[in-house]
Amino acid sequence: MKCIRIGYGHVAEWHEKKLTEEDVTTIGVIDIDENKRKLALEAGFQVFSSYEEAFKLKPDFWDICVSTDFHLDILQTIRSLDFHANIIVEKPICHFFQINTLKKVLENFPGKIVVNENYVSSNVTKNVREISTSLNLKPTRIISEMSKNRTADIRKGRFLDQEFFAFGYEGSHMITNILELGEEYFPAEIKNPHYGDMHITMPNGKICLPKQGRVEKKYISKSGAEVILYTSMAGDIKYYYPGPFSFFDKIVEDNNTRYRILAVEDEKKCMAVVGFYEPVPGLNRGEGTVVVFEKGDIKEYIAPIYDDTMGLSLKNAIHYFLEKRDNPCTVDMAIEIVELFHLLKR
Ligand SMILES: NC(=O)c1ccc[n+]([C@@H]2O[C@H](COP(=O)([O-])OP(=O)(O)OC[C@H]3O[C@@H](n4cnc5c(N)ncnc54)[C@H](O)[C@@H]3O)[C@@H](O)[C@H]2O)c1
Known part of the structure; x- marks a missing residue:
């Protein structure tokens, strides 16, 4: 399978390692930080400055590894471009105050989204x-x-x-x-x-x-x-x-x-x-x-x-995209985790 990775920070490095073990090839990277883009280029990745440009390569899935603040915006961008997209998004899916907007953005979305709450696969x-x-x-x-x-x-x-x-x-x-x-x-x-x-x-x-x-x-x-x-x-x-x-x-x-x-x-x-x-x-x-x-x-x-939870979680996501299993962590499950986290905040 071919993926576009958004975000080239710490967790992206683990994703690259674990997904390579599942025969996934990263065909491009998007990052807002110029230094990170430079690092990705040096590591041999194609770097894109726009989602439209990346979409032309017909990725099998998008792998969102950016800071939590931007998960929602990026899900919205991908949805508007690639209506049947397969997406892995890092945990937490969003902040508590973004939950209602997230639900609206994903209403009637026919694509497949897996949230990488890796302990779900432990x-x-x-x-x-x-x-x-x-x-x-x-x-x-x-x-x-x-x-x-x-x-x-x-x-x-x-x-x-x-x-x-x-x-x-x-x-x-x-x-x-x-x-x-x-x-x-x-x-x-x-x-x-x-x-x-x-x-x-x-x-x-x-x-x-x-x-x-x-x-x-x-x-x-x-x-x-x-x-x-x-x-x-x-x-x-x-x-x-x-x-x-x-x-x-x-x-x-x-x-x-x-x-x-x-x-x-x-x-x-x-x-x-x-x-x-x-x-x-x-x-x-x-x-x-x-x-x-x-x-x-x-x-x-x-x-x-x-119990390599990161490896298991990403492997399960790929198997879900390939219709070999059910979704290891749905958006609803991830929202429940964010809600409980918020409830226990004080
Ligand atoms: N599953 C886990 O165990 C686990 C562990 C660590 C982090 N995480 C999650 O992974 C996500 C990323 O964490 P990290 O530690 O890799 O952060 P990081 O800061 O190391 O990397 C984030 C990268 O995303 C880029 N970025 C930020 N906003 C962007 C945008 N709008 N568009 C494109 N690129 C953008 C940054 O430039 C940076 O390179 C967070 O949501 C975090 O909660 C999960």
Whole structure:
């Protein structure tokens, strides 16, 4: 298949790698930034200054990798030009305040749109859901934790989210994993969140970044289960489960160690099913594991589980365009994630 890529930044690089593995050829790149266009040319891509020019090459699909602010405008442009277009658009599909306009723009659009909410395609999440169901668990508590020590990144000048604070980085992935467990885990009663500041030692002294250190969001779901979303940018692990990680409560300041889990607990049965997302110690990149606990002991250990979510998500999108499967993440599913993200904003 042939694609036109819009946006030549960080995520575009992953798309190029993963889509090449699916026999996709990028026949052109569009980017508003002159330096990015220069880089694309140097990498051997044809660069277009207009969508009309790119459309003449009859792409099989368009791959939108630009900043979220512009997803809506670009979807509108493509729709007006290529009425039956196939489109991959990065997550989130749009901002909360754009949802109504997005719905209008896409009304009666016959093309195919896949939103790259990559955790929708996670095999670890799928295993957690299927194993919990097969064990007939009635979840009393569900925990999604995604923690990483980003101190070094921040020292180097990493972008800081001043709207969603610590929740802005992994929040939508955590929400996606919870929603993949079932609609019954949508919130019924939201509790007050707890934020922690980030303290970083710089050459000229210590600085404090308000609400950037960690956040814990809790709610009672429609099913009655308590749902906890926790993330720490300072690398402070809160919900440790035994399994692939030997006990630790602080993630070292490197680029590879992350602690990303999804736990489904049934207090009455004294059981828990816990998914560990990659990278997992002792496994290759792109491999995760699921551990089943009964009365605190490990009952089952499933590893490795192939879980390169970015690769899986893009592969599923291509298979959908080729009519080999259903849509892995529709616009409606993506809107639901944006709505829940907004609901949990405070
Ligand atoms: N699925 C994931 O896990 C994941 C991870 C990171 C980023 N993302 C998403 O990917 C998108 C891009 O993020 P990124 O980190 O690659 O950003 P980035 O800033 O590195 O790259 C964005 C690129 O788009 C270009 N651009 C911006 N507006 C444009 C426009 N109107 N027309 C053409 N080009 C334009 C910029 O010049 C830049 O080159 C965001 O929506 C982000 O949320 C998803």
